[in-house]
Amino acid sequence: MRFASLGSGSEGNALVVEAASGHTTTRVLLDCGFSAKELERRLARLQYGIDALDAIVITHEHSDHIGSALTLARKWSLPLYMSWGTAKAVGADNADIDLHVLWGDETVSIGDLEVRPYTVPHDAREPLQFVFSDGARRLGVLTDVGTSTPHITAMLTGCDALVLECNHDTRMLATSRYPQSLKARIGGNHGHLSNDAAAQILSALDRTRLTHVVAAHLSQQNNSPELAQAALAHVLGSATEEVMVATQELGFDWLGCGAG
Template structure:
């Protein structure tokens, strides 16, 4: 029996971030930056059930990652895995019994899933990225990263699929309308990954078995989805390149841990049926 994880971006961008990773029984959300109602609507359109979501993991306290969390957690009584500093600086009103602190490099079991956080470079109080594992299948969520540190590189190289930030095109940012201090923040090492930085990570550190790459957190003003798609397609080498939208959910993609299957027509196709 082939073990699989199913993944989708429910929304990705400065207007809200929420990523779904799960097997047939158990799922988690990484971040909850869109409203509870919108999360429900998008999952329903994909044939996914909120009742299979066992927990939410929060990467950091910026509003586009936590905006929908209080209502979502309360309605579904979802455990919220969050570091103490992220909870403090996020100003979140959460039921104490739902809050579970996590620490970097210490795996957390959620049903049959194993979730491991690791620190990243970003201008937040205690930011983390995540690897979600099910048996031999690994999916990474790597967004809001100022620069490709050793942590990112070593974890990216383990993934059968990944959400990887490609926030801005350098020329568009430089020539754009943002004030200088904001441009400096974005490209200053604790802001966001550029297209070229993300591409270098992909080209140099992509494992041969990576079947899907969802390019995430694209800037509305300083990037272009088609530009990113074309840039990465040139170097895809069998990896399915998907642009995660800031306006709608992606399809659901099935990720298997069997390297010889990763280029097959089946595994490259989005899942269009109800999983639950």
Template sequence: MHLQITSLNSGSNGNCYYIGNDQEAILVDAGISCRETERRMARLELSMSKVKAIFVSHEHSDHIKGIPVLAKKYQLLVYITPHTLRRARFEEVNFPVETFHAQVPVTIGNLEIIGFPKLHDAIDPYSFVISYQGTKVGVFTDIGAPCEQLIHYFSQCHAAILEANYDEVMLAEGYYPYHLKRRISGGKGHLSNRQALNLFTAYKPEHMSHVLLAHLSKNNNCPKLVEDLFTEHATGTKVVVASRYEETKVFRISSSNDIDIEPAIPFEQKPTVKAKARTAKGKTSVADNQLQLF
């Protein structure tokens, strides 16, 4: 009994995560275009016909901008809280909408999804745990700081999509204005590499087979840096860095064993983020209701 998971994209330019079994699947967030979602799933030989719903973590545009077209085209149920729906300000809601509540399981076929509140500067932000016949996968991104609920659910998972957004030194020495640095690191922004690693080393269960490190900052982190950091402490857990440019391969997660599924075709190589932070001055502009933290 297994779950298939992949990160279709992860970063401030768009977030979308696929979790499913052989019959049905869900997306957590849809922050890339419908066309790009379809392309990436096709490359992985995943069928959109299996996707039954989108669960929305919060209203920031890098998590919701693909929803209107994708949900309308495939008539996907969009699970979203009333506060988040109101703040999302979709031009038109021409797709089916359902609400969900903290700690109350939602059943999609044989999948069970539980949402729980998280610390983030959004109106009503949630993380999710997806279960199928004893196998559990958590999607834990856009978190300002670990809370008791995060620790509780993380320690149960067989795989986790876990945010490791920024290196603290790179952020401190980088060109971002002070107010944005404070928003990122101030407790309702994002998890640093150190915070994510502390959670991982202190509460990772022995049965966790995979951790996908997600939502890396383009300017304040380095994929190789964070991969090496976590691999040193992995103790049997496979460490994967989710890309902001392309999908990961599909991972098969089971409560008993796991098998990696290779992608159908090689991925196009994309630029590697340099470890050294940029020092040139720059400006950042974000709309209040669509805040993206990098």
């Protein structure tokens, strides 16, 4: 199993997760927060087209995650997976698409991938985050969440790779030019994770299998890659540069999930 980001941040998010078994390969897009044209351009960096995707999975209805998902699902006859609350929020329940409704903690199989959604606190209708598995390795994804919960810890512990939101530095957010209401939303329990909060989540996990940690969904105004890397590296006891960062423009290239 391997994974790559097409971009991560407030201007658009998309993550490709791929698993192979024998002569078959399954390729799933987690979130589709770009226009169809831009998504095609970014997929081309991985030498793929939209026709290489087997399904699109959506975390929640915010525009930097839903983007062109309905358009692509309709045009390319792609199965679209999301919670019922998200489907209602974006009108997918009445759209001419192949809609699959997800429920928290109910694993679904998409080809060679097992996809387990789990519920998180965020300011959306029915947001989900995900753990992907090929039966041997586990990739945990956690972005767009305001605070940790015991359930989040239970879902992410023991993963082989982790994509973890480091949205903002608390001090930078507090002194930014954002209006107070926006600061409160971002920093609240249904907003986004600070670097320190992400580090606390990481520290609570069983990390014995963990080979890759990627800091994701960084604010371009209220964070820096160096601060996010330092917070996670401190927990890992690693060099700062060993923590990868998913950037808005480039995301990150393929990473294998686990050793071997």
